[in-house]
């Protein structure tokens with residue numbers, strides 16, 4: 262991500278590379294999600310609707326809404342449509358899907374690398390006389406480009422058994438938001454349709470996995486369970502609970518379908534920094550950065566069909582916090598994620614290396630929501646960006662660094678450090694310096710409520726907070742500034758970390774992710790970083806300030822666009 266680059270590489274050269282094009286360019290209409298038009302067209306066409314036109318005056322209301330009211334996220338949508346840039350002729354929309362389908366067909370013979378898998382049970386052979394193989398989908402919510410499902414299908418084909426997929430949804434989850442649940446459920450609806458075309462039974466199970474999954478396996482007489490992998494505490498607990506409840510003769514397997522290099526293969530210990538994991542991952546890429554074979558029509562049908570799901574009714578009855586609503590720009594599901602990837606390669610990749618630290622510039626991939634929910638695979642994104650980015654000499658490696666090295670470093674941290682979201686999880690030097698300065702006087706002290714409502718003296722911070730609350734995604738550069746200011750303006754590092762994680766996970770569409778814990782821990786507790794010049798409150802933790810931001814991008818432009826009055 263931007264911050265490491267901004268930190269470790271020759272800073273002045275990068276800054277001058279960044280700043281000059283920004284000044285020249287002056288994109289007055291630049292909004293963060295210019296791809297929105299294409300996405301909306303794609304979705305409205307799928308829904309049989311008419312195409313969105315760019316010149317309608319209604320869209321202009323977005324700006325006034327942003328500037329207006331206090332921060333709230335009450336499910337308001339902010340449709341924003343920006344005309345596509347004029348310029349050289351683009352490939353026909355949807356080109357990526359055909360390119361990828363062809364690549365999957367060509368990879369039909371690619372073998373599943375068993376290092377992606379680990380057995381969680383004593384039993385290792387599919388139970389005989391059973392009625393199917395189950396993929397319990399959790400972190401990787403997609404059909405294609407999913408090593409866990411590919412493996413489950415290969416197992417089912419070998420055993421001549423039907424294939425089932427299930428997802429466990431907690432119908433009551435007061436900490437979760439409508440924003441999150443809607444993204445999940447709408448993505449699952451797409452998956453259920455895809456499964457039905459492929460002759461795979463999709464089941465939505467209501468309840469936590471430990472409560473519902475073992476009974477489901479017995480009722481359906483399933484002979485093996487495959488699941489995907491997350492290093493976070495709650496999903497690890499679900500896996501433990503399922504393990505305890507499953508019949509002992511049913512094998513239970515876990516496939517890391519999220520990382521390019523499986524987390525347990527990349528390293529067997531907590532890595533100190535990107536520097537120490539980069540070489541390990543890079544060395545393993547030739548082995549793991551392979552094409553995905555197609556998840557094809559399954560040759561063995563189940564004796565009875567899965568219960569049909571009423572998706573609309575499920576979404577309207579789940580008990581979640583409905584005050585944080587859906588966002589319009591990010592449509593859930595694999596198709597929309599692939600459209601976002603396509604638009605990145607068509608229009609934004611070009612500027613990624615030089616402008617990704619500029620919050621006014623439209624240079625990021627915007628892929629994090631789809632990657633977080635597993636709607637698209639990071640490995641797929643890398644393969645396609647490498648294939649299509651021949652003329653983007655600097656942007657391709659910069660993007661791969663974020664998407665593979667930094668992202669997989671975050672999984673490494675959470676997997677090997679059980680205090681990944683606590684000050685105790687920081688290095689000794691960082692804990693000591695934070696403790697030494699814990700009692701330093703603070704010029705401003707804000708409560709969680711004040712911060713949540715973007716009521717600080719700092720217009721840039723308020724604007725960033727407002728961007729997150731209303732759009733569900735804060736620009737990556739500002740996330741660092743935002744979290745560091747929370748350290749400066751609260752009573753203790755523990756409080757700062759808890760508030761940053763709370764806000765991040767409540768509003769960011771990509772929240773509740775190892776990247777989020779690591780982002781907050783990096784900003785507040787210096788993980789994966791080094792000590793810097795000692796100063797009040799921060800101690801040796803790297804400092805950021807408003808003046809520094811004004812030297813890097815047009816802060817006023819950003820404030821004007823996002824800051825509530």
Ligand SMILES: Cc1cc2nc3c(=O)[nH]c(=O)nc-3n(C[C@H](O)[C@H](O)[C@H](O)COP(=O)(O)OP(=O)(O)OC[C@H]3O[C@@H](n4cnc5c(N)ncnc54)[C@H](O)[C@@H]3O)c2cc1C
Nearest residue numbers: 262625626627628629663664667668737740772776777780
């Ligand atoms: C305080 C703080 C909180 C953060 N919270 C989250 C979060 O909740 N979820 C989340 O996915 N990321 C988080 N990040 C990391 C980063 O800011 C986002 O991944 C990025 O801004 C997402 O936007 P993008 O997909 O357009 O990024 P791009 O720059 O286009 O990057 C592409 C992908 O690379 C990965 N990536 C980029 N930067 C990083 C990074 N620093 N560390 C790990 N992976 C990275 C992400 O998967 C991202 O989608 C946080 C960073 C900080 C400093």
